[in-house]
Amino acid sequence: MPVRSPLEAAAGRPLYEELRARLLDGISRGRWRAGDAIPTEAALAREFTVSIGTVRKAVDALVAGGVLIRRQGKGTFVALHNASRLMFHFFHIVPREGDKAYPEVSTLDFRRDRADAGVARALAIPQDDRVIRIRNLLKLSGMPVIVDDITLPAGLFPGLSEKIFTSRDNTIYHLYQSRYGINVLRTDERLRAVTASAAHAGLLRVATGSPLLEVRRVAFSFRDRPVEARTSIVNTAAHDYHNTFGKSEPL
Amino acid sequence: MPVRSPLEAAAGRPLYEELRARLLDGISRGRWRAGDAIPTEAALAREFTVSIGTVRKAVDALVAGGVLIRRQGKGTFVALHNASRLMFHFFHIVPREGDKAYPEVSTLDFRRDRADAGVARALAIPQDDRVIRIRNLLKLSGMPVIVDDITLPAGLFPGLSEKIFTSRDNTIYHLYQSRYGINVLRTDERLRAVTASAAHAGLLRVATGSPLLEVRRVAFSFRDRPVEARTSIVNTAAHDYHNTFGKSEPL
């Protein structure tokens, strides 16, 4: 008799949907951690008493959502936030001419604070809850282009210090994932044009009042839980915010 | 003996990939037009001598790409550009507070011209090729918010006149599709912050030099053929460019 109850045809829900939810639950509860292999398709079929075709359909959905990664001949793994995945999915600033480049990040400020109304709403936490605020300067090809102001709910990142934050050998989202088990699956961004404040103008080496691009981003993890709020101020003199919609359909 | 040759296992390509390409080809060549039903899954399986499962996998891919739409009990149809699809996929300007609203469009200018270097590159046509230029003003809740400058390759839109353009009863992309068989499947957008020119300032009722958001979009049809270049100037005083990345994974 299996430890887990076999899937039940819960309320008209397809079996593969139910299985997908169970797998996602297993990941978010830590049964499998980022980088781990989940059981083989045959093993999952046995465990949940469904056919392999149904397992594949459930796994397909999670692969499409960026939660799992298949490697033929090796297994199916919980997605890791590596640098290239981040660049591809969540970093949208590119040179107007030339190729996409990796930013060089320096941390200007790291402090603990209380959530103001705006941040509290974005992160779905009570006002005055503890948060961590970080200011980063991002350079592209040596030129300062982006000022990031990041706000994290302190409760989700226990023990996070400036030293840990700045000594990471990888991206920020990788740190969230490897140290705190927080996988960023989705982001929501709102953009507007603003004029440079004196502080931003100084950091980005433009005149006060210059037009800059403001990107307000909220990052979400499993169950659409907000885990980071970020405001980026971008000098778009030589860079664009770039984006495509719809899949390319190679014939 | 079928009119079309049955699928051949072309060069290590999966059958469903080959079938997907054939279906896309049939659509882009007019075998089925927008709004038409394609043959039933059983009929396609017979025609191409594959199993229904393989047909479903090919159709799945085209549904995911927005080319086809399934309707249970009725059939599978070539996607139509209706207003809600457009709003959802290709219109990203939303009020900072409140719900997404449909824009009210008025055409300020309509003329024939020759492609300059920038437009020629964006549309992949020779410089000095004939193009159609259109300027639209978009109002949201009665306020002028966006100035659109649209450039179309004239060769793709024979006989398009200001009267036809402005008397349409639906969206612009719907006109492309219903009158010229051009389905917009993908867009590529680049954003930057600019300062308002005198002309834009007047149209958008802001001060000259105000920060505005510039969106440069190229729209692509089948085979990644560019069919429209558009520069939008947006007053982001009360509106945002809004965008999400990654799928939401409801548990």
Add this chain to the structure above:
DNA sequence: AAGTGGTCTAGACCACTAG
């Protein structure tokens, strides 16, 4: 009742990875 897409099964065989 007939026809459509939607779900699910059980299994065969292939392509890739590792020891």
Add this chain to the structure above:
DNA sequence: TAGTGGTCTAGACCACTTC
């Protein structure tokens, strides 16, 4: 060689739409 995911088949049954 053994084990993994990837492709493909043939069919059963269900849910929805239309007549």
